[in-house]
Amino acid sequence: DAKTTQPNSMESNEEEPVHLPCNHSTISGTDYIHWYRQLPSQGPEYVIHGLTSNVNNRMASLAIAEDRKSSTLILHRATLRDAAVYYCILDNNAGNMLTFGGGTRLMVKP
Amino acid sequence: EAEVAQSPRYKITEKSQAVAFWCDPISGHATLYWYRQILGQGPELLVQFQDESVVDDSQLPKDRFSAERLKGVDSTLKIQPAELGDSAMYLCASSRGWDQPQHFGDGTRLSIL
Numbered sequence: 001d002a003k004t005t006q007p008n009s010m011e012s013n014e015e016e017p018v019h020l021p022c023n024h025s026t027i028s029g030t031d032y033i034h035w036y037r038q039l040p041s042q043g044p045e046y047v048i049h050g051l052t053s054n055v056n057n058r059m060a061s062l063a064i065a066e067d068r069k070s071s072t073l074i075l076h077r078a079t080l081r082d083a084a085v086y087y088c089i090l091d092n093n094a095g096n097m098l099t100f101g102g103g104t105r106l107m108v109k110p
Numbered sequence: 111e112a113e114v115a116q117s118p119r120y121k122i123t124e125k126s127q128a129v130a131f132w133c134d135p136i137s138g139h140a141t142l143y144w145y146r147q148i149l150g151q152g153p154e155l156l157v158q159f160q161d162e163s164v165v166d167d168s169q170l171p172k173d174r175f176s177a178e179r180l181k182g183v184d185s186t187l188k189i190q191p192a193e194l195g196d197s198a199m200y201l202c203a204s205s206r207g208w209d210q211p212q213h214f215g216d217g218t219r220l221s222i223l
Contacts, residue, residue, distance in 0.1 A: 036212075043114075043201050043214030044153065087152055097166065098212065100152025 135204030
């Protein structure tokens, strides 16, 4: 399975944009890029996913590099409630078998 | 918004005992997943159901773990006998289909004494 590499932790200031990077140099042509986040004491929560084109939804934006070897999750205006562990996951959509790595722990400072 | 329900929220038991977790997925969700999450790590998939059928249980330690979804709705995950290393959060998730986003419950935290 193709793997992802994320920084262990990042800090952001409240109300500022946050760019969470993910490297996936061994991604295959059929792999979708999924992002989930996990708030303290809760189960993971779906954020966004994409294949080749950039994607936007009410929670975030996903920017995918042209060669698809990296992607960036963008939170346009961080709030204290965005403090969570963010997981970048690859899935070839042949069964939605998500393999979670260690993720990035995002800390938001007031 | 409808949620995935899990119970109990916490479970403390002694090693060698049997333990069971219950999950009620979002209504209409055909696909159900059980994950185990060790503290400080990401969730690890144990088993995936499509309706009442097991799609993948390759990561389920079948000597002590079992999972069922008899009527294709709610599901039970059982451990017998429990070992110290089974202490973890057990998460259930569901989705409309195998290609749809997964919705997670808040899990059952298991502590083995």
